[in-house]
Amino acid sequence: MIKELNRIIFDSSCYACNRTLSIQERHICYYCLAQIEETGFHHFPQNNELYFRFAGKFPLEGASSLYFYDKAGRFQKIIQALKYKESPQIGSYLGMNYAESLLESSFLDGIREIVPVPLHWTKRARRGYNQAEQIAKGISKISGIPYSIRSLIRKRRTQTQAKKKGDARWRNVSGAFVVKRDLPDSVLLVDDVVTTGSTLEACAKALINASPNIKIKIASLGMARRS
Template identity: 40%
Template sequence: MRFTFFEDFLSLVFPKTCCVCKRSLFVFENQLCKVCIGSLPITNYHQRPQNNELSLKILGLTKPNLVISFLQFTKKGTSQKLLHQLKYRNKPEIGVELGRIYGHILSEWGFGSHWDYIIPVPLHPIKLKRRGYNQSEQFALGLSEILGVPISRSLQRDQFTDTQTQKSRMERLENVANVFSVRYFDEIKGKRILLVDDVMTTGATLTSCANSLLMAGAGTVDLAVIAAGK
């Protein structure tokens, strides 16, 4: 009883607010309010995972199987707001919650049995230390929780790359060509992998990871991101 009282007291002094609209959250809400969840810019790529803007974008770069994005990325839109807080405002919980919401959608569409492992795109240890968490791994944690698919950490980042934002498409592809390697071959051999990242812009990072996994013997590699732009 006293614990509940204390929690109520805390929520009066420091109310938990929705990370999109800033309204106070109910106790059963987590990070986002129901209204904002209902108006998320969902892509519905999971309804045509082999034929959408993203799968076409990486055609020729890797052997794409299923390519999906939870949200449509728009500048100054909800997805940018969420990603900004996830990456730069020390809000790893947003990634987990988005993973859970997407996990429920994918589960409804029967994706639960599609994968043996979920693999987040790794951050370089230096960057990981600086941020304190890997945002892609947070998203993977939420997906894993709902879909019941374990996370594998068999992919590692060997080199530190500069920020990709000022680079051309070709430069980005070259920049990450040999950045990733596989450390637990037995774990991924013949397996169906869901590789996840926070955003896809040119697809350079994801295709580099996917190719490393395929070369190391993975059966199939599907790609999922929190948000992707056109």
């Protein structure tokens, strides 16, 4: 009851700037949305900073991020709300916006299934949802491509990546994921924010391990710039 009341109160103001939303706005005011820098990567899926972050590590068909993620920016506030403030609706809302952008290009052509980066089931139970799954759900709703949370599973609990650096991040997530079902020949791997890319790399390698000829594209909502 209190949770529900909180949601209604919080959801009537912008998650990034706290301004009261107009009747047309949802979750984030139009001003804040316009201030967050879009990457446009989906228009050149094999020639962008995110793609090059994975180049040579595993075969990748294309990579896209809707926004650049800057620490202390408006988008960071939105991501924090999505991850820590019981606000799954932001994820599906931004996922829907994301799909509309992606559909302006050929990025989603040929993709048969959307696979969100999984949380370990204990973490998902504690948070009540998986933010990557919410984004996948939004993309699915607009694009019509089905999403599956049963294909890829996080079998091992991992520590949070936020405080880890480089190799420690990779050691933390390497081998943490396993494929549980037959996969179609082309999938879209979805996450919230990419920093080093270790988690997505571990997921992609699990998919390739299970299905060596699989075609993978990556779509994250945000990408941290190299500092």
